[in-house]
Amino acid sequence: MASVGLSGVTKAFGDLVVVRSVDLTVAEGEFMVLVGPSGCGKSTTLRMIAGLEEASSGTIRIGARDVTRLEPRDRNVAMVFQNYALYPHKTVYDNLAFGLRMRGAGKAEIADRVARAAAILRIEPLLARKPRQLSGGQMQRVALGRALVREPDVFLFDEPLSNLDAKMRVHMRDEIARLHREVGTAMIYVTHDQVEAMTLGDRICVMKDGVVQQVGAPLAVYDRPANRFVAGFIGSPEMNFAEGEVAAENGGMVFRSGSLALPLPLPAAGGGARLSPGEKAVIGIRPEHLALSAEGFPARVVHVERMGNESVLVLDAGQPMRAVTGRDDAVRAGETVRLAAPPGRLHLFDRAGEALAVI
Structure with a gap:
């Protein structure tokens, strides 16, 4: 050897x-x-x-x-x-x-x-x-x-x-x-x-x-x-990406991309992520880390790929996205659902594509 x-x-x-x-x-x-x-x-x-x-x-x-x-x-x-x-x-x-x-x-x-x-x-x-x-x-x-x-x-x-x-x-x-x-x-x-x-x-x-x-x-x-x-x-389906900018709102930090608004924890969005309000950035969310949640952001269901033990939701959330959920026969194309990612599952990248933080 x-x-x-x-x-x-x-x-x-x-x-x-x-x-x-x-x-x-x-x-x-x-x-x-x-x-x-x-x-x-x-x-x-x-x-x-x-x-x-x-x-x-x-x-x-x-x-x-x-x-x-x-x-x-x-x-x-x-x-x-x-x-x-x-x-x-x-x-x-x-x-x-x-x-x-x-x-x-x-x-x-x-x-x-x-x-x-x-x-x-x-x-x-x-x-x-x-x-x-x-x-x-x-x-x-x-x-x-x-x-x-x-x-x-x-x-x-x-x-x-x-x-x-x-x-x-x-x-x-x-x-x-x-x-x-x-x-x-x-x-x-x-x-x-x-x-x-x-x-x-x-x-x-x-x-x-x-x-x-x-x-x-x-x-x-x-x-x-x-x-x-x-x-x-790496990952299948591939990670969802949204290009936007960081904004300061109501004493906190928010990532905005069209109609999509995602709160950013202050420590990660400040010193850890090296971003300031108004700065351009990219958010990445893996489809398997998105879950149906009443507290999440809205997205329209374009198509549902039923895989047997799970479903892949093809979405329009201001930009194309996918979400992998447990088998859910009730979700139909044309509906609006709300989705959220748990803490530690949002990936923040700068405009050049380099990773800044996982938040």
Whole structure:
């Protein structure tokens, strides 16, 4: 096992900088998820760790070794790709054994490693089959097994579940989490799916435009996003935002955005939030933190998405909003409801999108 450290890692293609000055440490045995929208630089960062892309500047370390300029075969990492990359003419056993044979491993060692990997991944009955005889989930297990037999210092995953249907993705998330618990090796996992990030990662690294926006435990990032981008990207449905300004009214502070008026606690809106009356700001409220309340602000129900155990209210509160409530068959489109968020659930951002306070 080994840790991974990136210091000032940048990747540019000519004048186009796709990854900019990434500093990131992954501890031994940690599961780190790189998450962000398509084109944010997360896969390029992973490929630089693997050695499939050369870093334009910066340093990459695996354990005590500086691997920045080493060839991929010399880094002792194993990578699992989105497209499985199995040899169609070889059996599952031979797909698992191929890399070991290329490294000159003996037959007994190959048989032992393949047997152990197959047992961990529960693919023993598949060893004599060809890839065309496997389902998508089974092929993904074989791809995991091919990485596992190498006994690498670090596992790298590049959106490995994106080709699977929704039900199989959930199942394979469980399998990857179980694999991590059993082998205890550091894993770096790239995805654009924030549900995968939240459910798999010990920590997540949110990226945008090649720049790291925030690194932290999933719930810490969810509860205290560093900026408006992170707040909107993490969470489903995404956070509601309202742009407006702070006003002093009746001896207190109020955030106003059109017809929406939200009281702000004085300590948070004063020194803590660094805002003055008349200053522009943005309020963020997660849909799941809005509740029906006679004391709340009014909103017209545009549409109700009934999900079974809960309902998503599509609202007009002077700006579009969503609220996730418990199952409530009585709420209908066209009605006006009142909503409120409990203390500690309002996120205040400045005009540049940087987080100021949670109030």
